[in-house]
Amino acid sequence: MTFRSDIEIARDARKQPIQDIGAKLDIPSAHLLPYGHDKAKISQDFISSVQDRPNGKLILVTAINPTPAGEGKTTTTVGLGDGLNRIGKKAAVCIREASLGPCFGMKGGAAGGGYAQVVPMEEMNLHFTGDFHAITSAHNLLSAMIDNHIYWGNELEIDERRIVWRRVMDMNDRALRDIVVSLGGVANGFPRQTGFDITVASEVMAILCLATDLNDLERRLGDIVVAYTRERKPIFARDIKADGAMTVLLKDAMQPNLVQTLENNPAFVHGGPFANIAHGCNSVIATTTALKLADYVVTEAGFGADLGAEKFMNIKCRKAGIAPDAVVIVATVRAMKMNGGVAKADLGAENVAAVAAGCPNLGRHIGNVKSFGVPVVVAINHFAGDTEAEVQAVKDYVAEQGAEAVLCKHWADGGAGAEDLARKVVALAESGKAQFAPLYPDDMPLFEKIQTIAKRIYHADEVLADAKIRAQLREWEEAGYGHLPVCMAKTQYSFTTDPGRRGAPVGHSVPVREVRLSAGAGFVVVICGEIMTMPGLPRVPSAEAIRLNDAGQIEGLF
Template sequence: MSADNPDLAIAQAATLEPITEIAERAGVPAKALVPYGSYKAKVDVRQMTPSGKQGRLVLVSAMSPTPAGEGKSTTTVGLADAFSLMGHRTMVALREPALGPIMGIKGGATGGGHAQVVPMEDINLHFTGDFHAIQIANNTLAALVDNHIHQGNALGIDPRRVQWKRVVDVNDRALRRTVIGLGGAAQGVPREDGFDIVVASEIMAVLCLATDLKDLQERIDRIVVGFTYDRRPVTVEDLEVGGAITMLLKDALLPNLVQTLGGTPALVHGGPFANIAHGCNSLAATRLALSLADITVTEAGFGSDLGAEKFLDIKSRVGDLAPDAAVVVGTVRALKMHGGVAKTDLATEDIEAALRGTENLARHVENLRKFGIEPVIALNRFPTDTEAELEAVLDWAKEQGFRAALSEVWAKGGEGGRAVAEQVLAAIEQDEPDFHHLYDPVDGIEESLRTLAREVYGAEDVVFEDRAPAQLRMLKRNGWDTLPVCVAKTQYSFSDDPSALGAPTGHVLHVRDLVPRIGAGFVVALTGAIMTMPGLPKEPAALRMGVTESGESIGLF
């Protein structure tokens, strides 16, 4: 038992149901179940007969995150368990955790307290090997590109314009910029290169947006790995290796089935980060859940300006999805930080600071309203919150005309999520659906970015600097400037400045690079100082981790 971490201790003490029973409850036939031990499995959707069913979809987002933590995954899991307790056939669909942040500072992504998906240790560590498969597929493609150049370069790839980077599931700043091919002619062609983290790989995005194996290979074939000396794009199809890369991913494409502590079936599959990628679990998992359950609860990374916007403008567009309701998670702790309180002082009651911070929460609610969705605020309770603070925030929400309820799922599991669940059900039943995307990609990358900057980030304009102007011309030259845009931006602020808390307005969004992800079907806009390979903090979480003689993890969170 891990006494140093209540989340881990609760997960380790839980009695899990066999995955075969969870699958039966979910409606997954035995022939479609591919067990990975007793408590996790993959679902082979090819072995299932389409039901034609389309359940309700609830999207969980949050206010701008802070180092204090908001508990978005915890709220998502607890809300799903609340629906189950209320008699609704429910599934939850989540992203897989990445090892880099687990060993760094962010931690895992299985929820917390009595609102977790389990087996927590397996899911947070190697799980069913999906991330390893993505890493190997990505790096195999990188090796094939460099081998092609070394073996005569029939396609005329310019080594200075190779776009495809290697990846690793570790936060390793030393690998951001590298030189490869040193040591003589037998070691390849020397060139500058670099590594991204696995969750930033286009292979991750492709896997999470693919509908089946055929679509997966078609997307892989469209991936642009570089450009020729005369600046023509070179694709995986040109290299004739799409089949090999798809083969490496054939099992990883299958959604993973686990369970919550409340026994709700959970699909945990795919894991692109929302600050550097599109931030949503796989489309395959979401569609499977919708075909099996009356209510599917899913989350998108970070706040409405990142994961939710990308879910609604990218994933929903690709998958023809339309959320029936949305939840915005907020906490008194985060509100106080956005209201000017230091992290070290959050345990001290400060109602005025919490109310000042509501400007951030209100912006996220208004953002979702712009998509035609009326969200519910879930005020996630922490032990240090006072009754006066909680009451003040709920009163503020009522005065603003926002639906809101207290969430106590960390301490009480599904029972603590009933109040939020009731508000969500009311929203589904009472609100007229009017979901729409925020921009039309055919208007061009520049217009799409300006719409996001003004409507979602509160910015005045967009500035294209560094490599961005040349990349914009390249996108137009190749006909890629009418793809959706995936903004890589700090999660801590509506602006590209992580220190600008609250709800800043009138700022400028600085776009420094535009990267075509043709296989995924979008263009990544790098803003501010955002990195696609994070670094470890001064005291990484790995310093507190270990394993007991019986094989139980210590320090995992």
């Protein structure tokens, strides 16, 4: 069998006109706003018109902690969507948009893989419909208006030492993490220290992904706390009078994007907050719209279940009033071996003992997801080198955890390779076993919410936070923000804050370095360990291999 790269497979896709894809969900072509022939935005008027319809079944796809061996969460999400359609269900997929930063850094793309992809792959991984550019512009408009307000007299009496709104860009650039602005004399304003975050960590990104309509969007943008006065009084974006113009910039970006899988099934691709530094889910408006139009909606949450799934349950479901009917946890034999101590170079050799040794990481995730009251199935994403004995070792372990593992071959066979998983998911979703409940109540104090996640999801012994951080949390509670959920910013590679600790460690501590109030998004960001809100490029970035070939086609995305 000749190996074909993801981009070669995607380039040969037999795409249908986007109007035909919309028709599968009964979206009239008049309510599709085309971007070329193969992608479109769905009008707000149409979205409003379907709100009285009942919801379909919601399926969440999550995973074990990522390893260099690869897990294939998006690939499984797409494959499951195609598999559900193949067994006669009206299904749609909801995934996030790709950030340019990791695309040119380590990841190379975010549209699935093999024969379980969403297309057009190149456009999705690059500028797509311009949503991220709009978010970047809206965010930085607010930044500019803050500095401009101070320059022209500072009527609001902003304390320049207490400006908490940084700038953003959609690229990995460590040089911009900490900078000084307004150098060069009086005409350039008042020098101060600030920095950049990556766009996917922007509160504007989180707001767009949690807002239900344009009115809700503008209200949330106005609620953003940008600075404080010397008396510690908060200054909001609406005080700067930026919320209206920001909403105008985001008007089109607020509308969900519709594309298709390789098997011509509908896929919503909208929004893209990272799961390690943000809440890691596609937009509420895309998910809730899909639930009105399809019988089954397959969505994903970023990285492992300790991050993406936890935030999906505790933030997105809580805010949107939705709940998953079943959860799929993606794992691979290769990743189990790596968790069991095998080096990446040695993953090709059969090692059943290492598979068994690595399975506790999977078991921890199964137990965590079950604690939300939702039934679980494990998808074993098949690699060609997996042996029957290794696959059986995973199945046996999962059975001991009170769940079932299904071998899936969607990467090689598309939806046909995920039919067994699709049937299992339908059985779970229709069983009525789901009794979803978030991990903690709204009225729990903020620090106790942090402790609850650290102890019950990460299985840590304690949370380490100095008196200044605890005092800040108490101040926010007194200001009326104590009911907000918490969004943990933590390494994706481990249950701990040490990216090198694989498996299912216990007896560790979770150090909290900083807390940030995202009043508009409606959560408190808790920055743990050495996690960065502006990533850097690796020693050999993917960008070095991305280029146009002699035919003018893009090469190097994967």
